[in-house]
Amino acid sequence: MGESKAGNGVKAAPKAGRRRGPLWGWRRALRMIDPGRWSLKGRFLYITAVLLVLGNFILIGYLYMILEEGITSTAADRLALLREVAAGEVRRMEDTLHAQALALADAAPVQKGLEAGDQAALRAFLVPYENKIRHGLRAPSVEFRLARPDSPDEADPAAAMVCENHAAATGVRVEGGRPMVYAVVPVFSGTHLVGTATARVSLREALAGATLPPEYGVAVLVPEGGETLDHEAGARPQRMVMTAILGRSGQTLPPAEALSARAVARTGHIHATLMELTDSRGRHTAGVVLSYNASLLGQSKWNRINLFAWFFIGGALVLWFVLYANVARIERFFNRLKKIIISSHSNYFGERFEADHLHCLDVMHCHNEECPVYQNPSLVCYLETGSEAISPRWRDTCVFLNKYDSCKACPVYAMRRGDELTEMRNVVNTMMRLWSNFLGRVGHLMAYVLRSQEHTGQMPSLDEISDRLEEMAKLTFFSRDLQGVLNKEEVYAQLGHVFADNFALHRLLLYEVRADDGTMEVVLDRVPGQPLCRDMVLRNTEACRACRTAEDVVSFYNPVLCPHFNCDQDKDVRCCLPMVMGGKVGGVATFLAPRRDWENLRKQLPILRKYLDEAAPVLSSLRLLMLSKEQALHDPLTRCHNRRFLDEFITTFEPLADRENRTTGLLMCDIDFFKQVNDEYGHEAGDAVLKQLVAIIQATIRKTDLLVRYGGEEFLVLLQNVEPGTSETVGEKIRATVEQTALRLPGGTSIHKTISVGVAEFPQDAPGMYKAIKFADVALYEAKRSGRNRVTRFAPSMWTSEEY
Numbered sequence: 001m002g003e004s005k006a007g008n009g010v011k012a013a014p015k016a017g018r019r020r021g022p023l024w025g026w027r028r029a030l031r032m033i034d035p036g037r038w039s040l041k042g043r044f045l046y047i048t049a050v051l052l053v054l055g056n057f058i059l060i061g062y063l064y065m066i067l068e069e070g071i072t073s074t075a076a077d078r079l080a081l082l083r084e085v086a087a088g089e090v091r092r093m094e095d096t097l098h099a100q101a102l103a104l105a106d107a108a109p110v111q112k113g114l115e116a117g118d119q120a121a122l123r124a125f126l127v128p129y130e131n132k133i134r135h136g137l138r139a140p141s142v143e144f145r146l147a148r149p150d151s152p153d154e155a156d157p158a159a160a161m162v163c164e165n166h167a168a169a170t171g172v173r174v175e176g177g178r179p180m181v182y183a184v185v186p187v188f189s190g191t192h193l194v195g196t197a198t199a200r201v202s203l204r205e206a207l208a209g210a211t212l213p214p215e216y217g218v219a220v221l222v223p224e225g226g227e228t229l230d231h232e233a234g235a236r237p238q239r240m241v242m243t244a245i246l247g248r249s250g251q252t253l254p255p256a257e258a259l260s261a262r263a264v265a266r267t268g269h270i271h272a273t274l275m276e277l278t279d280s281r282g283r284h285t286a287g288v289v290l291s292y293n294a295s296l297l298g299q300s301k302w303n304r305i306n307l308f309a310w311f312f313i314g315g316a317l318v319l320w321f322v323l324y325a326n327v328a329r330i331e332r333f334f335n336r337l338k339k340i341i342i343s344s345h346s347n348y349f350g351e352r353f354e355a356d357h358l359h360c361l362d363v364m365h366c367h368n369e370e371c372p373v374y375q376n377p378s379l380v381c382y383l384e385t386g387s388e389a390i391s392p393r394w395r396d397t398c399v400f401l402n403k404y405d406s407c408k409a410c411p412v413y414a415m416r417r418g419d420e421l422t423e424m425r426n427v428v429n430t431m432m433r434l435w436s437n438f439l440g441r442v443g444h445l446m447a448y449v450l451r452s453q454e455h456t457g458q459m460p461s462l463d464e465i466s467d468r469l470e471e472m473a474k475l476t477f478f479s480r481d482l483q484g485v486l487n488k489e490e491v492y493a494q495l496g497h498v499f500a501d502n503f504a505l506h507r508l509l510l511y512e513v514r515a516d517d518g519t520m521e522v523v524l525d526r527v528p529g530q531p532l533c534r535d536m537v538l539r540n541t542e543a544c545r546a547c548r549t550a551e552d553v554v555s556f557y558n559p560v561l562c563p564h565f566n567c568d569q570d571k572d573v574r575c576c577l578p579m580v581m582g583g584k585v586g587g588v589a590t591f592l593a594p595r596r597d598w599e600n601l602r603k604q605l606p607i608l609r610k611y612l613d614e615a616a617p618v619l620s621s622l623r624l625l626m627l628s629k630e631q632a633l634h635d636p637l638t639r640c641h642n643r644r645f646l647d648e649f650i651t652t653f654e655p656l657a658d659r660e661n662r663t664t665g666l667l668m669c670d671i672d673f674f675k676q677v678n679d680e681y682g683h684e685a686g687d688a689v690l691k692q693l694v695a696i697i698q699a700t701i702r703k704t705d706l707l708v709r710y711g712g713e714e715f716l717v718l719l720q721n722v723e724p725g726t727s728e729t730v731g732e733k734i735r736a737t738v739e740q741t742a743l744r745l746p747g748g749t750s751i752h753k754t755i756s757v758g759v760a761e762f763p764q765d766a767p768g769m770y771k772a773i774k775f776a777d778v779a780l781y782e783a784k785r786s787g788r789n790r791v792t793r794f795a796p797s798m799w800t801s802e803e804y
Helices: 024-032 039-107 108-116 118-138 157-165 203-207 295-345 360-362 411-416 420-449 462-482 488-501 534-540 545-549 595-603 605-633 645-660 672-680 685-698 727-740 771-783
Strands: 143-147 169-175 178-189 192-202 216-223 240-247 263-269 270-278 284-293 506-515 518-526 572-581 584-595 664-671 708-713 714-719 755-762 791-793
Touching: 039 108, 039 118, 039 169, 039 192, 039 203, 039 270, 039 284, 039 295, 108 118, 108 143, 108 178, 108 192, 118 143, 143 605, 157 169, 157 178, 157 192, 169 270, 169 284, 178 203, 178 216, 178 545, 192 284, 203 216, 203 284, 203 727, 360 411, 420 462, 462 488, 462 518, 462 605, 488 518, 488 584, 488 605, 488 672, 545 572, 545 584, 545 672, 545 708, 572 595, 572 605, 584 595, 584 605, 605 645, 645 708, 645 771, 664 672, 664 685, 664 727, 664 771, 672 685, 672 708, 685 708, 685 727, 714 727, 714 771, 727 755, 727 791, 755 771, 771 791
Parallel strands: 755 791
Antiparallel strands: 143 192, 169 178, 178 192, 216 240, 216 284, 263 270, 270 284, 506 518, 506 584, 572 584, 664 714, 664 755, 708 714
16 A cells, blocks of 8 residues: 555655766766757757867868968068068178277377377377267267277277287177177277277167067067176076067067077067177177067958858858758658658558659550550659669560660650659659569468468568568478488487477477388377377377378367367367378377467468478388388398398497407207208298297397398307307207297198207307308208207317318
């Protein structure tokens, strides 16, 4: 009580202990957006949207990289141009300073003052000269220095080098944290060096003459503490001072550590490179940071990207709508095709695509009454009888192919053929008609092969055809497996396996009919605890209805059809199937099946009969083979073994007895004066005597011993596995029994006869079986010669010849 049941409208509470993890909601959401659950149009919308977004991002990214490469390349080119401008300004200033220093060195007051060491005279001349040059160059930072060779300016190492080399020197050096452009020239009085003249100006004023657009910038980079930037002297100083001198203020330049003369560094829109400056000794003393602001190029880049994105989206939407219309058409086609296929699987082929109303008969005025299109004008002619016909049987049978060579040249083809979907509709309609005709023919063939009236005229389903083909394949394998059987027992075992494995018939009995005495023998019993047929049925085949009528006998419809069903009719169904061999019933297969399973099993009865039909000729052949072999290896009169059997037996028996060291006794028996019986009583009496003699010998020896009619009235007894020396005892027993037994003749007369027995043993008397038989025959001859009615053991003295 209290439990909710299905259908009462009460929802059962969730089971206690079942907890939903934190990922349950995400998993459910992912299942809902799984494209595999959507329709064709839904998947199309999903896939195209994803492809549109991904394609847009990919193309925009690709365009972005191309434009970025273009911006980088443009910035590098413009920085290279700016480098040339800046380097040109520095060189121009060096040349100007060099010229001014030369002019100063040529002044007579300077030469005299330096030669005399008159500082006051030099200062009086230098101050107005310096002011004049500053005003003329518009460079307030221009300075001039004069120094004697014997007292060089310690702050001007270039002067010492000029005094030493007697040659001018120019370059850039850092003085007091400021980069200065300088020129040093020697001063001569006649040919005598009297000193040096130095002209210098700040690098800022040297570069101030260049007019740059606002996107360009120039900054001076100097090491703190007056160090050099020479890479050969060691690593670049860790602390450097960068001072902007040209271009926009407030530009964020890359850090000094990232600048290089061989590459372009970048910070945001700012691209920068380093132009290194050297002194007169070639050392890198300072640098000029050249920058370019690419913000305008970046803005242009994004304008292009936006324009491309809108064009792409617009074109993609147009393409999407065109594709969507076609996908919707394809979806309608597949939905219709799905209904057609499902209907055809259920054996209904009336479902079709809508066809046009154009018929070839209306265009061509054909009168070929044998053409299937003539009989049904709604058919598509080029798929039925044209060069593109689906069925090979009717392909190229259209009479108008003589005129047009192929359907593509026919006007009907041009009028009826549409796009791929239209063509697929025509093909599917044609295939459904051909498939319907094919299944109809298959139904008739199946009914004929299975000898079943139930399937006559019915169109089988695809499942039925598949099942029947599988059963036919198994039946073929069964028939092939029967080809190599050795005896009937293998055939019955194969039938039992097939009935149990393929049809789940585990309660099975197989009977073999003996035609000679009219009885039945159980050859396969899968119901050992339940005898299905009474003894009277086994003793007399006329009591078996299946043997008597050669028809199936089933208890399902009539429980009293056979009085020997002998089963629980409420639970089981008894079925007996006869096996016809050579026009007669040669066996019966009977089984029990649950009553609830009979309807399904009833449909399998034709296949069961086919298995029995396949086994029947093999069993019949094996019976004939066994009968022929029996007649070939037995004496037809006495039914004991003959010489042919003895030859086959010795071939396998002799190696086995020799390997196991067994003793075999050989008794050669012969009736004394047997010719008198034939002469006095006739050959019929002689045959009766031989039969009775065989019965006496078989009753005396063991069942494992063999009796062979060796020839005429001679019989060979082969005693298997006996103790050495005991064969004479058996022979004496046979002789005494024959002597004491009265032999009855056909006329009622009784006579007494005696026999003579020769005894030999293998391998005691001979190393070979045939030689031992010969020695037993020699002993028999000795018994005859010694007076008959006796048993004689072979002795080596009886045979002196080498050959036997």
